[in-house]
Amino acid sequence: xxxTQSPGTLSLSPxxxxxxxxxxxxxxxxxxxxxxxxxxxxxxxLLIYGTSSRATGIPDRxxxxxxxxxxxxxxxxxxxxxxxxxxxxxxxxxxxxFGQGTKVEIK
Amino acid sequence: EVQLVESGxxxxxxxGSLRLSCAVSGFNFxxxxxxxLRQAPGKGLEWVSxxxxxxxxxxxxxxxxxxxxVSRDNAKNSLYLQMNSLRVEDTAVYYCAGGSDIxxxxxxxxxxxxx
Numbered sequence: 001x002x003x004t005q006s007p008g009t010l011s012l013s014p015x016x017x018x019x020x021x022x023x024x025x026x027x028x029x030x031x032x033x034x035x036x037x038x039x040x041x042x043x044x045x046l047l048i049y050g051t052s053s054r055a056t057g058i059p060d061r062x063x064x065x066x067x068x069x070x071x072x073x074x075x076x077x078x079x080x081x082x083x084x085x086x087x088x089x090x091x092x093x094x095x096x097x098f099g100q101g102t103k104v105e106i107k
Numbered sequence: 108e109v110q111l112v113e114s115g116x117x118x119x120x121x122x123g124s125l126r127l128s129c130a131v132s133g134f135n136f137x138x139x140x141x142x143x144l145r146q147a148p149g150k151g152l153e154w155v156s157x158x159x160x161x162x163x164x165x166x167x168x169x170x171x172x173x174x175x176x177v178s179r180d181n182a183k184n185s186l187y188l189q190m191n192s193l194r195v196e197d198t199a200v201y202y203c204a205g206g207s208d209i210x211x212x213x214x215x216x217x218x219x220x221x222x
Contacts, residue, residue, distance in 0.1 A: 032207075034208050036209075042214075043202055044209075044212055046210050049210075055208075087151065091154075091207065094157075095166055096157070098151055098154065099151075100151050
């Protein structure tokens with residue numbers, strides 16, 4: 001299973017909407033699709049689990065959707081603290097796969 | 108407060124060994140699946156290994172199978188990763204992480220494999 005994230009870099013201004021894509025090489029169980037945010041020098045943080053459920057403390061401007069092979073993370077009204085790297089991940093009983101990441105940078 | 112504190116990283120020569128430890132507090136460790144992940148400098152996240160809450164079910168990435176061994180001590184709220192036959196390409200920050208969705212992450216420990 002390969003997860004391909006696009007675009008590699010997204011250049012946006014605060015207040016804009018970010019749409020990040022994660023495409024799987026084969027259909028995945030949406031219960032096991034997660035999204036993480038990582039800032040420089042920090043560990044990743046869980047944003048979304050089960051494709052669309054926000055983790056504890058995650059603002060509602062973050063939302064996830066999708067099914068089958070196509071999944072999306074949407075960030076409405078970008079805040080300065082949202083400029084970071086984002087990874088999707090799929091896991092099964094015995095292994096996990098990460099996408100290569102999308103960098104959301106300030107335009 | 109949830110805390111995962113990794114230790115044991117450092118500089119090792121190719122072919123050498125290291126044992127990473129992760130001390131956990133703030134959640135019910137014995138009921139959580141635990142994971143090791145790594146991130147090479149400037150690269151993305153890579154899953155290394157997972158161990159079920161009981162320690163019975165264990166899995167490894169192909170890149171480390173046969174060289175790394177994961178274990179846990181639920182009485183000590185601790186997770187371990189024994190790394191043998193280390194290669195230059197194992198150089199990375201190693202993260203201890205808890206949960207099937209990986210709710211909890213440590214801050215990572217740097218392992219550098221170099222001659």
